[in-house]
Amino acid sequence: DEYRSTVNFSSNSGAVKRALASYDIETIGWTTDVVATPFKNFNLHLLFTLQAPKYKNYTGTVNFESTGESVDYNFNDNTVTGVSKVLIEIDPSYQWNNLRVWASARYFSKEYANLTNSLFFKGRWETFAGANYNLTKNLEINVTAVNLLNQRGAQGTISGADLFTEAEAEKMDGRILSGTYIRPFTMEFGVKYKF
Numbered sequence: 481d482e483y484r485s486t487v488n489f490s491s492n493s494g495a496v497k498r499a500l501a502s503y504d505i506e507t508i509g510w511t512t513d514v515v516a517t518p519f520k521n522f523n524l525h526l527l528f529t530l531q532a533p534k535y536k537n538y539t540g541t542v543n544f545e546s547t548g549e550s551v552d553y554n555f556n557d558n559t560v561t562g563v564s565k566v567l568i569e570i571d572p573s574y575q576w577n578n579l580r581v582w583a584s585a586r587y588f589s590k591e592y593a594n595l596t597n598s599l600f601f602k603g604r605w606e607t608f609a610g611a612n613y614n615l616t617k618n619l620e621i622n623v624t625a626v627n628l629l630n631q632r633g634a635q636g637t638i639s640g641a642d643l644f645t646e647a648e649a650e651k652m653d654g655r656i657l658s659g660t661y662i663r664p665f666t667m668e669f670g671v672k673y674k675f
Contacts (some may be wrong), residue, residue, distance in 0.1 A: 566588075
């Protein structure tokens with residue numbers, strides 16, 4: 481209850497109003513978390529989540545003083561932005577003496593990018609893999625592959641698009657927008673020393 485955030489509303493004429501909004505969030509969900517050791521030295525972690533986060537008590541009026549426009553908004557029962565309804569995580573690992581080899585795959589379903597739910601980012605996989613080797617009790621070397629399958633995707637919100645209708649959202653197709661993008665394929669090497 482009583483979340484507060486600052487929202488950048490844009491009118492049809494291009495006027496921008498930065499307003500403080502107050503709202504609630506209601507959700508229902510299911511999570512299944514499994515940790516298994518199907519054979520010696522092999523661990524498997526599986527996580528599956530279904531959720532339906534919705535905005536509640538999120539209504540109001542935006543007055544654009546510079547143009548004299550005012551717009552009523554009602555985001556009640558819209559899906560919360562930047563949150564996937566389906567999450568899947570698969571984390572296998574194998575330990576052999578001082579060597580641990582692991583992988584991780586995480587799936588995030590479609591995420592809405594604005595409050596009217598007219599713009600969204602497609603679902604995406606994020607994949608990682610790596611190996612850790614203990615040279616001594618205090619010294620470990622490791623290698624990690626980030627975005628192992630070189631997937632593409634974006635997440636977050638699109639500023640100034642919170643009042644967009646479906647028709648206005650269609651006009652955005654093919655235009656460059658800003659968001660948070662997943663990292664490209666990267667190899668990382670590290671050394672960890674415990675004092």
